[in-house]
Amino acid sequence: MKTTFKTLLVVSIVILGYMCVMSIVTPIRFDEERGVREKVVIRKLMDIRKAEIEFKNQNNRYTASGDTLINFVKTAKVPLVLKEGMLTDEQLKNGLTEEKAAKIVRSGNKKAIAENGLEGFRRDTSYISVFESLFANDYTLDNINDMIIIPYSDGKQFEFATIMFKNEASGIIIPLFESKASYDSYLSDLNRQELVNLKDTRVKLGKYPGLQVGSIEEPNNNAGNWE
Numbered sequence: 001m002k003t004t005f006k007t008l009l010v011v012s013i014v015i016l017g018y019m020c021v022m023s024i025v026t027p028i029r030f031d032e033e034r035g036v037r038e039k040v041v042i043r044k045l046m047d048i049r050k051a052e053i054e055f056k057n058q059n060n061r062y063t064a065s066g067d068t069l070i071n072f073v074k075t076a077k078v079p080l081v082l083k084e085g086m087l088t089d090e091q092l093k094n095g096l097t098e099e100k101a102a103k104i105v106r107s108g109n110k111k112a113i114a115e116n117g118l119e120g121f122r123r124d125t126s127y128i129s130v131f132e133s134l135f136a137n138d139y140t141l142d143n144i145n146d147m148i149i150i151p152y153s154d155g156k157q158f159e160f161a162t163i164m165f166k167n168e169a170s171g172i173i174i175p176l177f178e179s180k181a182s183y184d185s186y187l188s189d190l191n192r193q194e195l196v197n198l199k200d201t202r203v204k205l206g207k208y209p210g211l212q213v214g215s216i217e218e219p220n221n222n223a224g225n226w227e
Contacts, residue, residue, distance in 0.1 A: 026191055026194060029191075030190055030194040033190055034187060034190070034198075037151065037187065038211060040151040041152075042211060042224065042226055044148075044149075044150070044151065044158070045158070045181070045211060045213040046213070046224070047135065047147050048147065048148065048158060049214065050134050051072070051073050051130070051134065051135075051147070052069065052179070052222075054076075054130055054133075055076075056175060056177075058072075058076060061164075061175045062162045062175050062176070063160070063162065063177075064160045064161055064162040066148035067148075069148065070145055070147065070148060072130065073129075073130050073131050073135065073144060073147075074130075074131055074144065075129070076129065076130045077129055077130070078127065078129075078133045079126075079127055080125070080127065080128050080133070081124070081125050082122065082123070082125075082126070083122070084120065084121065084122035085118070085120040085122060086121075088117070091117060096116060098123070101116065101118055101123075105118055105122060131144060135147075151186060152186040152189075156185050158180065159178075159179065159180050160177070160178075160179050161177065161179075161216050162177045162178075163175075163177075164176075165216070165218070165219065176215065176216045176218075176219060177216065177222070178212055178215050179212070179213050179214060180208060180210055180211060180213070181210050181212075182208075182209060182210035183195060183198060183199055183202075183209050183210045184199075184209075184210075207225065208225060211224070212224065
């Protein structure tokens with residue numbers, strides 16, 4: 001009996017020790033892995049923000065469709081202005097503007113160009129794709145679709161929403177957008193209890209349980225909730 005009791009006592013001590021260690025190690029491992037994953041998710045959300053801003057610049061609104069956003073990135077163009085030479089204070093004082101100077105240079109009138117001192121002045125506009133302008137260093141045309149896929153989610157897309165927001169004080173209507181990824185979408189394969197605790201903390205604080213850029217609740221200059 002004594003031997004059996006001692007054996008059970010040792011086993012109990014080992015189990016309790018293991019549980020104590022894991023109660024410390026598990027949250028640390030969870031937070032470390034969460035940090036690694038969130039860096040990747042945040043990069044995607046920042047890319048989505050860049051694409052949405054350019055979409056708005058050209059369409060005066062945002063899009064709530066990830067597929068529309070990707071198609072825009074692949075097909076839309078942005079102007080690229082080549083600038084050579086600057087107007088002097090004297091030229092500006094004499095009423096010469098960038099627009100007027102460019103018009104004179106485009107005319108090819110050598111006399112007018114010389115009289116206005118525009119021999120070294122050049123303004124040429126060409127067009128490149130939104131993809132080349134914003135994402136050529138980070139994606140290829142073959143994988144740009146991945147921009148709207150949440151990392152570690154087994155293929156789930158980021159959530160998108162847009163709204164035309166009216167400022168009650170000024171009456172001004174402005175477009176807003178948000179894109180987000182819930183904790184469940186990219187942390188679901190980690191420790192379940194730690195995930196539940198994390199979500200519960202965010203909800204009690206009145207905050208979104210996940211990562212989000214922009215907001216359709218109120219203007220926030222398209223900020224991310226990690227910023």
